[in-house]
Amino acid sequence: MAAESNRLERIQRFWNEQSDWNAHVAIYDSPDVRDPRKREEAFEAAGELDARRLAGFLHPSSRVVDLGCGIGRVIRPLAGLCREIIGVDISTTMLDKARSYLDGLPQVRLVHTDGASLPSIEDASVDFVYSLLCLIHVDRRSAYRYLREIERVLRPDGLAFLEFQNILSAEGLAKFQSVVEGDYPLELYTLEELRALLGSVGLEILTCHETAEYLHLTVVRGRRDAWMGAVSEGISVEGLEATGLFAGSDVAGDGALRARLASRLPRPVTLTLSTGWVQADGTARFQGRGLLPLDRGQERQLGLHWDARGRRLAIELDGEPCSGLETTVADVGVPGPSLLQVGLLPPGFAWNQASQESFPQLFYSRELPSVG
Numbered sequence: 001m002a003a004e005s006n007r008l009e010r011i012q013r014f015w016n017e018q019s020d021w022n023a024h025v026a027i028y029d030s031p032d033v034r035d036p037r038k039r040e041e042a043f044e045a046a047g048e049l050d051a052r053r054l055a056g057f058l059h060p061s062s063r064v065v066d067l068g069c070g071i072g073r074v075i076r077p078l079a080g081l082c083r084e085i086i087g088v089d090i091s092t093t094m095l096d097k098a099r100s101y102l103d104g105l106p107q108v109r110l111v112h113t114d115g116a117s118l119p120s121i122e123d124a125s126v127d128f129v130y131s132l133l134c135l136i137h138v139d140r141r142s143a144y145r146y147l148r149e150i151e152r153v154l155r156p157d158g159l160a161f162l163e164f165q166n167i168l169s170a171e172g173l174a175k176f177q178s179v180v181e182g183d184y185p186l187e188l189y190t191l192e193e194l195r196a197l198l199g200s201v202g203l204e205i206l207t208c209h210e211t212a213e214y215l216h217l218t219v220v221r222g223r224r225d226a227w228m229g230a231v232s233e234g235i236s237v238e239g240l241e242a243t244g245l246f247a248g249s250d251v252a253g254d255g256a257l258r259a260r261l262a263s264r265l266p267r268p269v270t271l272t273l274s275t276g277w278v279q280a281d282g283t284a285r286f287q288g289r290g291l292l293p294l295d296r297g298q299e300r301q302l303g304l305h306w307d308a309r310g311r312r313l314a315i316e317l318d319g320e321p322c323s324g325l326e327t328t329v330a331d332v333g334v335p336g337p338s339l340l341q342v343g344l345l346p347p348g349f350a351w352n353q354a355s356q357e358s359f360p361q362l363f364y365s366r367e368l369p370s371v372g
């Protein structure tokens with residue numbers, strides 16, 4: 001026990017020193033973050049990019065935990081999207097800096113951990129846990145204790161988004177080889193190991209996204225099949241009406257798509273609307289994305305409008321511009337057939353074949369004839 005607490009104290013000292021040396025670089029190392037003239041802006045932009053990836057997991061009523069929050073790089077852009085966000089970290093100096101970086105955000109609470117537990121967070125009280133660039137630095141035993149803690153604090157069917165380093169990728173292996181001589185904390189896994197470790201504590205992988213060196217896992221507390229079944233039966237799209245471009249009838253003109261979204265899920269959920277008008281060469285004439293929060297038992301009216309003359313795509317929810325809205329419109333089109341797609345993605349799901357097969361009622365597409 002004494003050896004264990006010495007080890008965790010050593011880890012805390014390491015991260016305190018990292019934070020004193022240069023918290024921004026210790027947290028998110030990139031050429032721009034190393035450059036003092038670009039540091040603040042690049043650090044903030046990286047936080048916003050990660051927040052964009054996580055926003056679809058949050059609902060305005062959500063209670064969220066950021067495990068290994070650092071100074072709150074990702075908490076800052078996410079705080080306004082949820083009811084409460086709890087940042088947990090082993091380093092007292094990181095937490096001190098987080099207090100100032102997150103100053104004025106009433107949703108934020110910061111908690112110090114011994115390095116393997118989620119103290120003062122009650123059982124089954126959290127809707128979503130995420131951990132970026134943290135579990136890769138945590139030794140396996142402590143990481144396993146965190147997985148048990150995540151299972152403890154999540155509500156049944158609650159979700160977590162966890163980032164691990166992949167030992168089977170060339171980049172992951174190279175990173176491992178670069179640290180074997182020293183004591184820089186780095187832990188790597190295979191997907192199968194993670195599946196087994198998660199399964200043994202009552203968590204199941206819902207989706208896995210592999211990048212060059214990372215494994216990004218969305219996990220559910222409980223059974224994957226039950227979660228998938230509840231979402232595919234509990235969310236419906238009713239009264240769909242499409243005109244003009246969205247019906248594939250007037251490709252050069254305006255168009256609209258209207259539908260009622262209804263949720264019979266036992267808890268709130270946010271869907272991410274993703275739409276694109278994609279040409280045969282793979283380039284998009286427009287792309288759009290918006291967040292659609294749905295309460296339990298709620299019905300909401302979704303509207304998409306394409307204004308061909310003004311070259312503008314609008315996404316509305318109950319007649320108001322949608323939050324999390326990002327649209328891009330390309331100026332030129334190449335002649336040839338194209339595809340108009342609208343998809344409603346449940347948390348953690350990307351637009352791919354597997355998502356369309358799992359939730360066919362949430363996807364709509366039209367092949368469009370040649371446009372000049």
Ligand SMILES: C[S@@+](CC[C@H](N)C(=O)[O-])C[C@H]1O[C@@H](n2cnc3c(N)ncnc32)[C@H](O)[C@@H]1O
Binds near residue numbers: 069089114115138
């Ligand atoms: C590379 S930083 C990432 C910070 C933040 N997640 C982000 O992406 O901006 C790693 C963070 O994990 C924290 N950390 C390392 N080991 C930890 C542990 N066992 N428990 C909790 N936090 C830990 C460090 O103090 C540090 O703040």
